[in-house]
Amino acid sequence: MAMAAMRREGRRLMVISPTVSLNSTNAVRSPLVSQELSLQGTRSISTQIVRTRMKSVKNIQKITKAMKMVAASKLRGVxxxxxxxxxxxxxxSALLGDIPSMDVKRNIVITVSSDKGLCGGINTTSVKVSKAINRMNSGPEKETKYVILGEKGKVQLMRDSKKDIEVTISEIQKNPLNYTQVSCLADDILKNIEFDALKIVFNKFQSVVQFLPTVATILSPECVDAASETGGKLEGLNSYEIEGGDSKKEILQNLTEFQFSCVMFNAVLENSCSELGARVSAMDSSSRNAGDMLDRLTLAYNRTRQASITTELSEIISGAAALTG
Amino acid sequence: MASTGAVTFWRSAGMTYNAYSNICAAIVRNCLKEPYKSEAVTRETVHFTTTNWENGIQGKPVTHEIFK
Incomplete structure (x- = not known):
């Protein structure tokens, strides 16, 4: 190592030595020559870093544009x-109502979120609303648990509400969403979790740039029965005649189960629609940002290049002028 | 679970209304003729993963799958 360094040192000395001798022989031209030597590094600033940066920004822009296209085409179908x-x-909801203010003991908050990110703030919104509902319904002798759909909601709720998580469900969007799948999922929740009220939190799709955080409430058959007995919003339920041998309790149980899977189906679809819409707008703005960044970098790159050309030109011209003059 | 009176046979087998209606829907889909049948079958694919949590500890994920 030391020898190599010495050799390098020696070579540099060898290179410099002619100019040194030139310096001593030609006193008139010496200032120019020595300046040229000292500016060797600074005159042509390396544009390599800027060029690499530009290339990477361009690639990122390509990716975001492609993601926007994919999301937009998926959105149309969904x-x-x-x-x-x-x-x-x-x-x-016309028949059984949607009563979020119903005071019950065991609440289950079903947070619908997405598996994938890069879709703006829709997951954060549904997590925030779920936490607010949890706080509103908490109290002595009351229990509120979470059932989370999607990875992103899970990751956010794991931070501070780990103890309240009952079940997490993911990978529901691996295939195109269909009713059979959602009703199997609803079935799984119905069988394994005891509840008095289910609150489904999702983003309702308004337009590509607007989503409304929405809560749909589904009461257990016992609660619906109790609510219809006491009057209030569900009083109209008693005016129905029941045909066949089924009791009101059985019919209510069937109805609430079917209501849950239907509302879940809609919630999951609305949320995936909002997710895609949010992704379209997020990717649109990120490719626009990448374009702006690319413009700025190109400007800086060209300016530096131009500056070095100008310096070189002026040096050549002044050198020529010095020779002739 | 409702247990009083004449309970329907599928309910006493431990099925929910959703499971019952899904089976009925599958039977109806099977009755379709060919170009429609294979299209309807694509609406029957089920795939999701559930993970049970207990006291803040994540359990093992279970994948539910029905491919037809």
Whole structure:
């Protein structure tokens, strides 16, 4: 190592030595020559770093543009299905109502979020609303638990509400969403979790840039029965005649189960629609940002290049002038 | 679970209304003729993973899958 350094040192001395001798022989030209030597490094600033940066920004822009395209084309299909699925839960809320203020003992908050990120703040919104509902419904002799759909909501709620998580569900969007899948999922929740009220928190799709955090409440059959007995919003339920041999309790149980899977289906679709819409706008702004950054970098790069060319030119011209003059 | 009176047979087998209606829907889909049948079958794929939590500790994930 030391020898190599010495050799390098020696070579440099060898290179410098002619100029030194030149310096001593030609006193008139010496200032120019020595200046040229000292500016060797600074005159041509390396543009390599800027060029690499530009290339990486350009690649990122390409990726974000592609993601935007993919999300936009997926959104078109999902949006139609979401709008169609709204007809599925509306009759249920007309019949069984949607009463979020119902005071019950055991609440289950179902937070619907996405598995993938890069979709703006929709997951944060549904997590925040879920936490607010949890706080509103907490109290002595009351229990509130979370059922979380999607990885992103899980990661956020794990930080401070680890103890309240009952079940997490993921990978539901691996295949295109269908009713069979969601009803199997609803079935799983119904069988394994005891509840008095289920509160489904999701982002309702308004437009590509607007999502409304929404809560849909589903009461257990016992609660619906109790609520219809005491009057209030569900009093109309008693005016229905029941055909066949089923009791009101059985019918209510069937209805609430079916209501839950229908509302879940709509919630999951609405949320995936909002996710895609949010992703479209997020990717749109990020590719625009990448474009701006690229413009700035190109400007800086060209300016530096131009400056070095100008310096070189002026040096050549002044050198020539010095020779002739 | 409702246990009074004449309980329907699927309820006493431990099924929920959703499971019952899913089976009925699958039977109806099976009755379709060919170009529609294979299209309807794609609406029956089920895939999701559930993880049970106990006292803040994550359990083992279980994958539920039905491919037809």
């Amino acid at each position: 949006q139609v299905r979401t709008e169609q699925s709204r007809g599925l839960w509306q009759p249920f």
